[in-house]
Amino acid sequence: MEDQPDRLRIVIGSDDAGRAYKGVLANDLRADTRVVVVRDIGVDDQSRASYPQIALAAAEHVAGGRADRALLVCHTGLGMAIAANKVPGVRAVTAHDVVSVRAAVLSNDAQILALGQGVIGLALARRLVDEWLNIRFAPGTTATAKLAAIRDYEQHRMSGTAAGRGC
Numbered sequence: 791m792e793d794q795p796d797r798l799r800i801v802i803g804s805d806d807a808g809r810a811y812k813g814v815l816a817n818d819l820r821a822d823t824r825v826v827v828v829r830d831i832g833v834d835d836q837s838r839a840s841y842p843q844i845a846l847a848a849a850e851h852v853a854g855g856r857a858d859r860a861l862l863v864c865h866t867g868l869g870m871a872i873a874a875n876k877v878p879g880v881r882a883v884t885a886h887d888v889v890s891v892r893a894a895v896l897s898n899d900a901q902i903l904a905l906g907q908g909v910i911g912l913a914l915a916r917r918l919v920d921e922w923l924n925i926r927f928a929p930g931t932t933a934t935a936k937l938a939a940i941r942d943y944e945q946h947r948m949s950g951t952a953a954g955r956g957c
Contacts, residue, residue: 799859800828800860801861802862803831803860804862805840805841805870807841808864809833809834812863814912815915831848844862845874848862849876853877862904863904863905863915865907867885867906871904881899882900883898896931897936905919
């Protein structure tokens with residue numbers, strides 16, 4: 791399956807507030823031909839974790855190249871996105887509509903989609919994930935230069951912080 795670059799490796803996770811949707815969405819992803827592997831790092835009946843732990847772990851998978859994208863679910867999606875965005879090189883968004891999902895990937899090359907089980911219905915969540923799987927960032931568009939500016943700032947900020955600490 792390594793020879794099928796269009797198929798995505800996805801990490802999925804949730805806290806307790808997103809567990810029900812995570813189960814359904816994980817099953818959808820596993821059955822989807824656009825997905826090669828789904829790794830569930832979220833909570834279940836036997837394990838508990840807070841949203842920052844789940845979001846940071848998922849973002850580390852993406853940043854480390856072990857996953858192409860991550861899907862996160864909590865009550866609103868907001869905390870997951872905020873936490874995931876702390877990992878350098880990661881762009882996470884919360885979306886509640888198809889236009890935002892498309893723009894997140896096409897204009898921002900967002901690798902992480904965070905959804906809110908307490909904010910949107912399951913049918914909409916499934917539709918948004920379906921759209922998210924269809925969209926790929928296209929390098930060479932006007933968005934490329936904008937993303938380069940974000941990456942440059944992030945790298946400059948990280949090296950400046952490290953230098954300030956005497957590292």
